[in-house]
Amino acid sequence: MTEKIGLMGGTFDPPHVAHLLIAQETLSSLGLDEIWFIPANIPPHKTRNHLTTSEDRLQMTQRAVNSNTKFHVCDIEFDRSGPSYTIDTVKELKRRHPADYYFIIGGDMAEQLHTWKDISTLNTLVTFVVAERPGYYAGKCEIEGIEHIKVPQLDISSTLIRERCRKGENIRYFVPEDVRDWIRERELYGYRPKNST
Ligand SMILES: Nc1ncnc2c1ncn2[C@@H]1O[C@H](COP(=O)(O)OP(=O)(O)OP(=O)(O)O)[C@@H](O)[C@H]1O
Ligand SMILES: O=C(O)c1ccc[n+]([C@@H]2O[C@H](COP(=O)([O-])O)[C@@H](O)[C@H]2O)c1
Numbered sequence: 001m002t003e004k005i006g007l008m009g010g011t012f013d014p015p016h017v018a019h020l021l022i023a024q025e026t027l028s029s030l031g032l033d034e035i036w037f038i039p040a041n042i043p044p045h046k047t048r049n050h051l052t053t054s055e056d057r058l059q060m061t062q063r064a065v066n067s068n069t070k071f072h073v074c075d076i077e078f079d080r081s082g083p084s085y086t087i088d089t090v091k092e093l094k095r096r097h098p099a100d101y102y103f104i105i106g107g108d109m110a111e112q113l114h115t116w117k118d119i120s121t122l123n124t125l126v127t128f129v130v131a132e133r134p135g136y137y138a139g140k141c142e143i144e145g146i147e148h149i150k151v152p153q154l155d156i157s158s159t160l161i162r163e164r165c166r167k168g169e170n171i172r173y174f175v176p177e178d179v180r181d182w183i184r185e186r187e188l189y190g191y192r193p194k195n196s197t
Pocket of ligand 1 (some may be wrong): 108155
């Protein structure tokens, strides 16, 4: 039988619990075999100047998924220079590893999906799966054939976590413990917690 693989693309600066939750719920509700987390080398639509290094984001993503045997990290986008367009990633994945692919996105991404590179072709190569996200409405998405999954909405973002780190606020349970350890060890986002919790 053809494998069913979920792709969870992201900047993961840092990866957080909402990423893990929507991936897990997609896996269970669509009966997928695995989820591959794909950190973007150069996220096509992010305008922020200073991303954390690819090595740190890759390491944190690895740590985020390591307790789940069905979650894996795929570093395919680090092999290419220039913006990490999903169409290029998916074409390469299909060449290397034929399977049915499901690309997971949040409601914010769904709203702008029509602007993605070669979206009409990409939409024939993967099934998009959308998880609602507070403040966005995936129903606005104009692309056809999208699956919607029901997941409790979490108003958590990497931006919020970076802000909390900068302010010395606690990020426990916003990210997996192994990710928090890495952020603390490397003092990413200026993280110096005010207390040991
Ligand atoms: N809380 C959330 N609920 C639903 N989807 C989410 C949530 N957070 C992130 N996503 C989705 O996960 C994918 C990767 O997101 P990304 O790595 O950019 O995290 P982010 O929290 O949106 O980051 P930032 O705050 O830096 O923009 C995107 O498809 C995004 O829509
Ligand atoms: O291919 C595109 O045109 C495109 C435009 C915007 C985002 N994406 C992908 O969507 C995923 C989530 O993006 P981001 O910016 O929220 O990390 C990530 O895998 C990006 O490469 C892809």
